[in-house]
Amino acid sequence: MFHPPAARVLEMLDHHQLGFTLQSSSPLPPLTFPCFGLQLDRTCCSTPGGPGGGDQVRFPASSSSSSAQISSSIAWAWTGDHGEDAILRKKKEVGKPDDDDKKEKKSSDENRVSSAARMVMMKRKKKVMRKKVREPRFCFKTMSEVDVLDDGYKWRKYGQKVVKNTQHPRSYYRCTQDNCKVKKRIERLAEDPRMVITTYEGRHVHSPSHDEDDSYSSSKVNLFW
């Protein structure tokens, strides 16, 4: 299992040009990632992965119940160089136009939705997928009893899937804010069901739904991007 320290995480974020520059002063102030709705506390990262050590991801949550159940967390990140993003980029490089011929061949199936509706759906889907190429992603792991951590934003569940080799389903959430295309995936670690893996994708174009915690945010280094 890959458990890089927070400093490494931030290096990765920086190297992938996610829009901000890291500061190397010590002691390191907590960094916030408003677009993901979380804060990365770098003050306790001396012994990553060790007992009592590791980095902390804190949520500006109004309800303390969820965050209180997070006993530890380890964060890491990546951007569009992995998995389906690479696939999508490859597809884009080829410059393949939106071919509708594949859909046409199935239009005779009367048991399905009308071809017109299907085409509309597909075009929308492709649009979303193509956009996905540029979306930065941030993934972290928390030990929590609850699946959905209150990160200050409002999410709507749009799917759930049982992925291979895991007994726990993966849940898919979208930010409910208009024009905000941020998504997040939540799944439990197969090896340790106590651990929740949360993957944020995209940037919030708005503040958290309950962002009245001024005292909390004023002491941090805010990095809007």
Place this chain on the structure above:
DNA sequence: CGGCTTTGACCGGCGC
């Protein structure tokens, strides 16, 4: 009644 969750179906990509 509006917003949210659930859930089965569908799609594209990939490996064989």
Place this chain on the structure above:
DNA sequence: GCGCCGGTCAAAGCCG
């Protein structure tokens, strides 16, 4: 070419 897989959609149901 076919089957598997992850991601998404949308109808139906649920809930406050």
